[in-house]
Amino acid sequence: MKGTGKTSCDVEETTRAAFTGKVDTVFVALNHQIWGTFDEKTLHTTIHSEKQVGDIDLLDFIASHTLLRGGRVYALLPEHMPDTSSVASLFRF
Numbered sequence: 001m002k003g004t005g006k007t008s009c010d011v012e013e014t015t016r017a018a019f020t021g022k023v024d025t026v027f028v029a030l031n032h033q034i035w036g037t038f039d040e041k042t043l044h045t046t047i048h049s050e051k052q053v054g055d056i057d058l059l060d061f062i063a064s065h066t067l068l069r070g071g072r073v074y075a076l077l078p079e080h081m082p083d084t085s086s087v088a089s090l091f092r093f
Contacts, residue, residue: 006093009085011036011058012045018062019043021069022091026062029078029086034058062087 008014015038017023035055036047048055063073071092082088 006091007089008091009083009088011047011062011085011087014062014087014089015045015058016043017089017091018065018069018071022093023062023066023069023071023089024092025072025074025090026066027074027076027081027088028059028063029081030075032059032078032086034086059087062089 008017011034014023014026018026019038019040020043033051034047034057035049035051036045036058037055038045038058038061045058047058066073066089078084078086
C-alpha cells in the first residue's frame with residue numbers, strides 16, 4: 001500500500017488525518033512520545049524535540065481521535081514499526 005496515498009508515517013499528516021476521521025488503522029510505538037501542538041482550526045501541527053508548556057503527546061492525540069472516529073489503534077514495540085517511525089497509518093480514503 002506504500003506509495004498509494006492511503007498510508008503515512010508522517011506525524012503531521014497523521015495528526016490531521018486522525019482529527020478529520022480519515023484514519024482507519026494506526027500503529028503507534030510503545031513508550032514513545034512526540035511533543036507538540038495541534039491547531040484544530042487551521043489543522044496545523046507543530047512538533048517540538050522536548051516538551052514545552054502547552055504541548056500534548058501527539059501520539060496520544062492520534063490514537064484517541066482514531067478511536068473516537070471508529071478506527072483501530074495498535075501499539076507496537078519500536079523495533080516492529082515500519083520505516084523506523086513512531087507512527088504508521090492506513091487511511092479510509
